[in-house]
């Protein structure tokens with residue numbers, strides 16, 4: 001009998017030995033539970049076997065900095081205080097999980113009256129956090145044939161967000177060849193970094209783009225932004241026309257100025273000095289001549 005017990009002690013994993021031995025044995029329903037932020041979650045710690053009447057129960061939170069007490073001396077302590085309770089026998093119930101609760105937790109039970117007087121189990125808790133609205137960057141206008149990069153980033157979500165891009169409300173597939181709508185598009189899409197990269201933009205790529213950040217807890221989108229694609233030739237023509245118009249304007253203004261200056265100063269003076277006297281002289285002479293002639297003639301006639 002004693003030999004059997006000892007054998008059982010040495011091979012504690014064999015289940016039918018648990019109850020025939022004075023040993024504390026723990027078990028959990030779920031060693032990697034998860035919940036969404038602000039929800040309730042149980043870290044189950046069940047006692048399969050124990051002989052001690054009042055075992056000591058402790059919970060520790062294990063982070064990179066090392067373990068810290070969560071439940072000790074029959075009290076919840078640390079940042080879980082007021083947010084967690086113990087449910088018999090040793091389950092820790094967090095009533096309002098926060099993102100900082102994501103960690104490993106260790107349930108430790110000490111039973112001095114048992115032969116095997118200590119057991120522990122580790123539970124890996126994940127608190128999922130919904131993504132917030134991602135920051136999206138879409139170039140306003142890109143010339144045909146040039147590259148373009150659209151980026152999307154969201155940093156609150158846990159686990160880390162994955163990204164989807166949409167053009168005119170249509171999801172952009174990872175592979176352009178997978179969809180008739182994007183068949184001739186030249187892009188690469190990285191769902192992990194949120195980058196949508198066109199190697200050579202086509203006119204057909206112009207449109208309204210938005211991005212969705214998504215994880216197990218939920219999703220969030222940025223508002224759609226327009227990306228224009230312009231023909232570089234048309235741009236050249238427009239620029240050329242604008243240059244011509246500006247040059248013509250300059251010439252016109254220049255001629256106007258020159259003409260005005262010339263008319264008001266140089267030309268008027270020259271006219272006064274030269275034309276008026278000569279004209280006057282001419283007219284006078286002609287008139288006198290004419291009148292004289294006429295008078296002479298008329299007098300002759302009369």
Ligand SMILES: *[C@@H]1O[C@H](CO)[C@@H](O)[C@H](O)[C@H]1NC(C)=O
Nearest residue numbers: 037038039040095096097098
């Ligand atoms: C959970 O905690 C958050 C902030 O820590 C609070 O805003 C929220 O009201 C709490 N929810 C419940 C059900 O207590």
Ligand SMILES: *[C@@H]1O[C@H](CO)[C@@H](O)[C@H](O)[C@H]1NC(C)=O
Nearest residue numbers: 179180181182183184185204
């Ligand atoms: C893709 O380009 C080819 C050749 O330029 C054309 O024949 C085809 O219609 C285009 N497909 C789409 C979906 O636009």
